[in-house]
Amino acid sequence: MAQMRERMTAVRASISDITNGSYSDDNGPHVVSPFGVELRRVVVVGFVIDKFYREGDDSGKKRFESITVDDGTDTIGVKVWGEEDASVLEGVKESILALVIGKVRQYNDEVYxxxxxxxxxxxxNFMSLHLMERYKAVLNRSGISLPDTTEQQQELLTTTPSATITGKLANDILAYxxxxAPPEGIPLKDIVAYFEKKGQDSEKVQTKVFNLVAEGALNEVSIGQFCTSDI
Incomplete structure (x- = not known):
């Protein structure tokens, strides 16, 4: 019996991570973002600013439908061909905030x-959650093991995030x-290591740091380097 191929995990990204990256078809279509993250199957969040539709015809031309998504960093096309595939965009309207899970492709130098x-x-608030999860994808390169978005977690991607709750751990992280932190910021791996020695769970510390960034209490000076916003 043929073995089922494991589905690729989806990595959260900004649109500029995709459009400013380097595209290649080697070992399957993918983009390497400016931060070195390989993007094959991605999650993006942005506003639908345009929608296009073209019916198929008797000459064999397939139905074509596309939307353009803008997340504030860049825009990207989301495209489908054929009746069955076009159903994915059914009901999608301009001006809505949308979550898109899809595969990276390129045609005529356009990545879509x-x-x-x-x-x-x-x-x-989902934009803040998306930003935090994108940090995780980028920070995988810093030597900290962070989870990708697995297929089992896809349903969670479309749920509403709960409000961020600050508490003792958040205040301890800010105080530390x-x-x-030097002027160039302190690496996330050092923050995690410090609080792990105090008995804190590494994933909990990472998540709290991302929450504090989303709240504006922390600034990311450079990739993976943090300082408080009042410094």
Whole structure:
């Protein structure tokens, strides 16, 4: 019996990670982002600023439908061909905030996405969640093991995130960074290592750091280097 091929994990990205990256078809279509993250199957969040539709005809030309998504860093086309595939974009309207899960492709030097899921998002806080998860993808390169978005987690991608709750751990992280961070910021791996020695779970510390960035309490001076916003 043929072995089932494992589905690629989806990595959260900004659109500029894709459009400013280096595309290649070697070992399958993918983009390497400016931060060195390999992007094959991605999650992006942005506003639908345009929608195009063309019916198929008797000459064999397939139905074609596309949307353009803008996340503030750049825009990208999301394209489908054929009746069955076009159903993914059914009901998608201009001006909505949307989550897109899709595969990276290129044609005539244009990088675009073939969508698997396109969902409207009604909570603008989802952009903050997306930003935090994107940090995780980038920070994999810093030597810290961070989870990708697995297929089993896809349903969670379309749920509304709960409000960020600050507490003792958040205050301890801020106090530590204020005390220890040089002007160029302190590496996330050092923050995690410090609090692991105090008995904290590494994943909990990472998530809290991302929450503090989204809240504006921390600044990312450079990739993976953090300082408090009041410094």
């Amino acid at each position: 996405l073939i969508p698997e899921i396109v969902r409207e998002l009604t909570d603008p 960074i204020r005390l220890e």
